Amino acid sequence: MRYLRWLSLPLWVAGLYLALIWVPDERSLGVSYRIFYIHLGMAWTALLALTANFVLSLLVLMRRRGKEETDRFAQATAEVGILMTTATLASGMLWGKVAWGAFWTWDPRLTTTAIMWFLYIGYLLLRQALDDEARRRVYSAVYALIVFVDVPIVYLSVRWWRSIHPVVFTDTGINITPQMFIAVIVFFFATLVLALDLVYLRAFQDRVQQELQRRRARRLGRLGY
Amino acid sequence: MTVEKQFLEYIFFAYSAVFILIFLFVTNVWRRTQGLKQQLDAMRDDEDQEGES
Numbered sequence: 001m002r003y004l005r006w007l008s009l010p011l012w013v014a015g016l017y018l019a020l021i022w023v024p025d026e027r028s029l030g031v032s033y034r035i036f037y038i039h040l041g042m043a044w045t046a047l048l049a050l051t052a053n054f055v056l057s058l059l060v061l062m063r064r065r066g067k068e069e070t071d072r073f074a075q076a077t078a079e080v081g082i083l084m085t086t087a088t089l090a091s092g093m094l095w096g097k098v099a100w101g102a103f104w105t106w107d108p109r110l111t112t113t114a115i116m117w118f119l120y121i122g123y124l125l126l127r128q129a130l131d132d133e134a135r136r137r138v139y140s141a142v143y144a145l146i147v148f149v150d151v152p153i154v155y156l157s158v159r160w161w162r163s164i165h166p167v168v169f170t171d172t173g174i175n176i177t178p179q180m181f182i183a184v185i186v187f188f189f190a191t192l193v194l195a196l197d198l199v200y201l202r203a204f205q206d207r208v209q210q211e212l213q214r215r216r217a218r219r220l221g222r223l224g225y
Numbered sequence: 226m227t228v229e230k231q232f233l234e235y236i237f238f239a240y241s242a243v244f245i246l247i248f249l250f251v252t253n254v255w256r257r258t259q260g261l262k263q264q265l266d267a268m269r270d271d272e273d274q275e276g277e278s
Contacts, residue, residue, distance in 0.1 A: 020236075030229070031229055031232045031233060032232040032235060034236050035235065035236055035240075038240055042243060083246060083250050086246055087243040087247070091239040094239040094242070095235070097235060098231075098232055098235050194247070198251065202254055204258065205254055208258060208261045208265055212261055212265050212268065215265070215269075215272070216268070219272075
């Protein structure tokens, strides 16, 4: 997995080249449309990371063995999902200022994304608040299953309600030119590979931390505490 | 300032914001992991010495 970051680097360079130089300006939004590529890559990866968090949380509740490792990855995917959602909101707000003249509007897509961000911050706070490992594992998994409801709502919000947010995939097909689509896909894979690397890095950190805590507890036990 | 120049500024801010966020996350996790690994190695060395004595 350590090779992921070396795959991520050329993908990012290619993505940046395609998005900032290769793709021509969009007809109505002009040069400002170039924010779209990084924004979309981050948004799709965030939704995928939080979907992975849902699947892993389900496995934590269903599996009998390997719960600790699954839970570790569930936490890592939530953290990376929050990071990517924050990046999506930050880049989206700047693009919104150019396209709509305001950093924030209470558009369904924006509102549901902000709610999703707060819900997953709550997931991390819940994990922090519980000391007992087994309880933390179960409670946070149940919480993750409940709050995942918002993830498909974020995706479908522009279809369900009237929205000013652009839609890439419509009933009639893809709403962007083939050149734009290539840049979008390259940027998406660059972000996805980076996210996978970050998840593994965060899970590794947690593994080292738990090993350290276990050894400390064993030593204290030997000393009679 | 022309509109195009203003748009370019926003593009710069958007990409910079994303890179700064990722950089902060990576450096934070990386530095903490290195610190924990050092502590773990030190503890393993202590345990080995205790075992020998």
